[in-house]
Amino acid sequence: MPREKFHTLTEQMFYVLLCLKEECYGMDILDKVPAMTNRRVNVGSGTLYNLLEQFLEAKMIEETKVEGRRRSYILTQKGRDRLEAEYRRICAQAEDYRRLF
Amino acid sequence: MTNTKRVRAKFSFYDRAGIAAFLEEQAKLGWMLEKIGRGIWKFKSIEPSSLHFAVTYFPKATEYDPEPSEEQALFYEMCEHTGWKLVTTSAQMQIFCNEDKKPVPIETDPCVDVENIQKSINKVYKPLNILLAILCVIQLKSSITRIVSNPMTALSNNAELFLVFCYVLLILLSLYEVIRYGVWYKKAKMAAEQEGVFLNPGTKKTFERIIFVLFILALLYLLISSGRKTTLINVISALGFFAIRILGRLLSKWMKHKKAAAAENVILTFVITFALLLAFDYLLITDRINLLPEEVEDKLSVYSGNTFAIENGELPLTMEDFIEGDFSNYTTTLSVNETVFSAQLYAVHHSEEPDPDIPAISYTVTKIKMPQLHDWYLEKTLDQTFKVRHRITFTFHLEYIPIYSEPWGAEHVYRRYSDGHPLDTYLIDMGDRIITISPDWELTTEQKQTIVSVLGSI
Structure with a gap:
């Protein structure tokens, strides 16, 4: 059975959504993610472009401003719920780890 | 030393790593990709450098886009933000290069x-x-x-x-x-x-x-x-079709240059190329264009095999062999096709005037190289049903019925019938060869024997 889209978020998806907790220009996410992860995670320009398009399509983010080609986005309630669910999943994983080690 | 070179590069459309590695190797040798053609990639000379290349895909792009769309331009800007500069594009494929030693990949x-x-x-x-x-x-x-x-x-x-x-x-x-x-x-x-x-x-x-x-x-x-004639005609026809394809490509490029919308470009290029191909095909099929000048055509053989002994493209049997008279205004048609299975000679000797009362003769001689095929060939030729569509569809049934073969001096001879009516077409089965012949008159015994002796031995 095909897996539901965005059922589990990849690391890149997670951080892109996290950046959009507040209104943010798409391009700025390229710098924000490495800054917030101490350069541990980088998002490629192609990956970001496609993710923004897919998140918009899935109504997880919405466009707030268009200035020429620059566009800014913000999380929708659906996006917040998905991010929250992912956070809980990661926490549960960490909890399992702590319980066993 | 030339400043450009063209390389034949054949990669799978989605073989990104293979393409990137190939381009990185070329850059180290001092060649930078400039343009992607159909299988041929053009490179320009640069200082040998260690560059990183990335191949990515933009699903909405087409090869007919007059210029990058706004969305594509935004994508390029995002790539440039991380040091990736656009090198060239080929429809959806987008190729970038980066001078950084350790750049963040485009796809992560x-x-x-x-x-x-x-x-x-x-x-x-x-x-x-x-x-x-x-x-x-x-x-x-x-x-x-x-x-x-x-x-x-x-x-x-x-x-x-x-x-x-x-x-x-x-x-x-x-x-x-x-x-x-x-x-x-x-x-x-x-x-x-x-x-x-x-x-x-x-x-x-x-x-x-x-x-x-x-x-x-x-x-x-x-x-x-x-034969040399058939080969030459095939080569010239192929070149004709190829020239039309190039015309189509040039038209598409010109429309792209004139900033025509992608949809207009696709439709116009397709319609014009298709119409030209149909017209060329029609002219070839109906013999409206002579691919070879007559003086050249006469000197070329229709046949290069050695199954049939044909001298200077002359028919083995002509009207002169049957009827006395002047046949100087008669036209001859001779073609020989040969494969590993069988060889077939087709000949016609007929008047240039389209008068059904003027006698003519046509025949085929098929030499069977694989004896196992004989029964199948014969069975399928003896009994044939045709469907003809001309305003209304009607079917007619042609069959060969065995006739008294002794006057022919052959073992098995058949006469063709169309829905029960006899026709002037005969089939002579000689085991290793099958002859069909259509004279426009009732054959004499002597003529029947001439047919078997001449066509049975060529």
Whole structure:
């Protein structure tokens, strides 16, 4: 059975959504993610472009401003719920780890 | 030293790693990619440098876009932000280079990457391969129908067999591409989701090479086994079709240069190219254009085999062999086709005036090289049903019925009947050869024996 889209978020998806907790220009996410992860995670320009398009399509983010080609986005309630669910999943994983080690 | 070079580069559409590695190697040798053509890539000379290349896909792009769309321009800006400069594009394929020693890759999430490739492949590459396979299956079906309904003529024609072979190769190649991609996509999706890695499709082209070698061998066989005239006509026709394709490409480029919308460009290029191809095909089929000047045509043989002994393209039997008279205004037609299965000679001697009362003669001699085919050839020739569509569809049934063969000096002779009415067409079965002949008059015993003795020994 095909897996539901965005059922589990990849690391890149997670951080892109996290950046959009507040209104943010798409391009700025390229710098924000490495800054917030101490350069541990980088998002490629192609990956970001496609993710923004897919998140918009899935109504997880919405466009707030268009200035020429620059566009800014913000999380929708659906996006917040998905991010929250992912956070809980990661926490549960960490909890399992702590319980066993 | 020249400042540009052209390289034949044949990569799978989605073989990103192979393409990037090839371009990085070229940059180290002092060559930078400038433009991607159909299989030929143009490079310009640069200082040898260690550059990084990345190949990515923009599903919405087409080769007919007059310029990058706003969305594409935004994508380029995002890439430039991380140091990736656009080198060139070829439809959906976008090639970038980066001078940084350790740049952030354009694609960093294998899941997103695989889905993006899938989107691009589903838009053009996959439908085109499937369409090609379907068209070839349709053509193959009509070729097989021709072979099954009249094996004696079809299996003697090397051009027919060459086409069948080409259709089979194209079907195999296009299905192989679709299946290979499907298998890669399934594995790549799993690897991306479960292991977080991008699975490279690899650059192995063994299958394509085998198909290419088989095609070249078949083409060589076709050219060698055809007469010089047929070969020359085939080559000139192929060049004609090729010239029309180039005209189509030039038209498309011109429209792109004039900033015509992609949809207008696609429709106009397709309609004009298709119309030119149809017109050229029609002119060839109806003999409206002579590909060879008459003085050249007369000197060329129609046949290069050695199954039939034909001198200077002369008919083995003409009207002079049967009736006394002046036949100087008569036209001759002679063609010989030969394959590994059989060789067939077709000859006509008829008046230039379209008067049904003026006698004419036509005949075929089929020499069977594989005795196992004899019964099949004979059975299919003896009993034939034709459907003719002319305003209304009507069917007529032609069959050969055995006749008294002694006057012919042959063992098995048949006469053709159309829905019970006798026709002036006879079939002489001589075991290793089958002769059909249509004289416009009632043959005498002497004439019957001449036919068997001449056509039975050429």
